[in-house]
Amino acid sequence: MSEEVKDIKIPAELPILPIKGQVVYPYLIIPLVISNERMIKLTDETLVGSKIVGLCTQVRQDTDDPTTDEIYHFGTAALIVKMLRFPDGTIRLLVQGLNRIRVQKFLQTEPYFTARVEVIREKPRKGIEVEAIMRNVSSLFQRVISLAPYLPDELQAVAMNMDDPNKLADLIASNLNLGIADKQAVLETVDAKSRLEKLIPHLTKELSILELSDKIRGQVKVEMDRDQRDYFLREQLKAIQKELGEADEHTAEINELKGRIAKASLSPEARKAAGEEVDRLARMPIHAAEYTVTRTYIDWLLNLPWNAATPDNLDVAQARTILDEDHYDLAKVKDRIVEYLAVRKLKGDAKGPILCFVGPPGVGKTSLGRSIARAMGRKFYRMSLGGVRDEAEIRGFRRTYIGSMPGRVIQGLKQCGTNNPVFMLDEVDKIGQDFRGDPAAALLEVLDPEQNFSFSDHYLDVPFDLSKVMFITTANVTDTIPSALRDRMEVLELPGYIDEEKLRIAVSYLVPRQVKENGLTPSQIEFKEEAITAITGQYTRESGVRNLEREIASVCRKVAKDVASGNDRKRVVTAALLRRYLGPQKFFPELAERAGEVGVATGLAWTPVGGEILFVESTKMPGKKGLQLTGLLGEVMKESAQAALSHIRARARQYKVDPKFFDRHDIHIHVPSGAIPKDGPSAGVTMVVSLVSLLSGRPVRPFLAMTGEVTLRGKVMPVGGIKEKVIAAHRAGIREIILPTQNRKDLEEVPAHVQKKLKFHHIDSVDQAVKLAFAAARGAV
């Protein structure tokens, strides 16, 4: 091994970095923030060389640009260990002190200081004298550590084992609250023995301050003992009062609680627990901290709906009417609810199914839950599980923790005041899990009809019957729902709406609702259907109708403002007027824009919030055999691009591609938008078509989208998410779709009216895709 390894060489000439408010000793690792232009230059230049700087503390702390006279000429050489540049241009450094240095002569002052320095080698001086003073200082420091709240106890062991007097002194100095001048004096004391001696007065002073504050704390304790005496006197007073038949406040409260327990409708376990707690309360002094805790607990027991329930509306026809009043279509889900009511009516007590509504945002999952509650005549409660990681959020904290409370299920029931609400658990697919226990397991106890009749909340500590609650869960996707939960739920899908459906929803539901909510009447505002279609096409891009509703609301608000300022004529909102209300169009039909470009093919993607169309763009440039992939593609997607290219090279002639193209060109494939990560094999077909288009100079037929995985041999394999992809394609204005033959069965899930509008081509090999893509295309061949 080379010598260098053993010894970092400190150059004789060092850049000098003035530092403020601190003194750095050898072996001290310290963060520094640098914002001064000149010091940034110093850092940049030092990092290219030795990475060692001289740190000299400023004499004056109130300047950012000290002269050489305003810094100490004795400092520490330090190695820059890490460095990070912040967006605002400042630099953050991590430096480690190496050796004491003395500035001999400043060599330059612009753009930053450099100096010739003397590196001071510290001698590991030992001897009885040093040993003795080390012990003395060390034991003082031990006592300081044990009293000082700002020093970690681990320091004790470290100081005890430190056998280098130099390092011991520096360690202590760097951990004591010393002024800059004192810290600097310790730094400048090179001799170990004198350095240690310098510390003794500081340690003694610190110790006496700490001991004093310890004593003050002791006095507080004496005060407390007096409180205790008062307490005993008061207890005696109570005893006397009792003898005399005079009930005090405390007794009155206890009697009142007993009365409430007798009257309340509780479960037998709850009644027993409440009785016991009141007895405990009676024996407790009012001032005890535990008194309030117990009191709160009794209140919880008394205020829970152990037996309170709303009567169910079992009029099936009326329920159906209410469901229809609130939501357009969603027939499958509504049928299921009506069916459930019918069973209840016949059997009296049907165990509720746990329904799970799955679909993209804004398709009405939450609002449907609310509507179900209204149809059944039950209360509604909604709780979001998104990001819930702690079991205690569901099941509560044990009462031993100060400020503990029941979990959110019990809290919700208290708020409802009934034990049979419709209880919606939103976002089951986003429930978390970590070291604080598994919330999914707790949730299972809540939902499972086999166990939830005696649900135990940690706080309540007595079972609560959840079996009358109708639980409904919602999710955007099913695959992240913990499987134990998924298995017990009945999944009902709400796949999203096509434009015609959105129009109907808007006309019959959203517009009337928003008109009313903004204090308008139909005589003041009217939305033309073309305006709604224009909103869905140009101002929103979504599977649900949330943004559509938001835009309608924003038009209504503007009209309402106008009306309020005295202008009372009726507004007719047309497509042409939207610009005025909503500003410029937010979305453009991308398809039209991109049709006819060479090298661009339209693919279909699946995302948790619904399907989407995506473009694959290829370009070539002079080069040699390079393939560049951009657009935040995942590994699988990159591999499928490589496979696509290899396939085309193997079949160049068949695809009318110059077989030598690859010797003269680099290929670049990009999948916008560049900032959204994408992965998966399903863009394989699209990549092949995009490349063939590029290399043969033929544009792809317009209004055609495709999906499918491609093998190296050109076979086309099935892919997932067909339903969402097809709906998205339709929404985007696609007219023909190329799909793997093996996905044919998935089309059954696509709504019939969407299917009718599209032409499907089923393929087994990628040749077929290429043929279809360029079939009737005009342009250069």
Add this chain to the structure above:
Amino acid sequence: MATEDPRRLGGRVRSDLGRLFHDLTEIVQPVYSLDDESVWHPYGDIYETEADLVIKLELAGVSKRDLAISVSGDQLTVTGVRRDLGEDDAKRIYLKMEISHGRFSKEIVLPDHVSREDIRSVYKDGILEIRLAKAAKKVVEVKID
């Protein structure tokens, strides 16, 4: 089992920069280093197989000739240096410098049952692998009269 030097743990006294500050933005207060020789400490895996005690250290960027392994008593020490990775670019301005460079050392306390002599090491792909053979346990029979 083999353990790391317990002095490595502690409050404001640390010697392992890499472990303490994953990111520069997290450093808040000065820390006193206990180590004279090193600026950084590599991460390591230690495991036992039937025959060996295996130590693997993550040393990407360290050249083989800058590495040394020594055993003294119960302690195995690996020391070395990671030279400036940017050296080839004479003119450069750092935006970020996170990779520790300079001297490093890693001390590992060896359990009794591994050999101090039968040590093999391989350095490949930035990982240093050290294998110490386990000494066969001697069974001493005690006669009973």
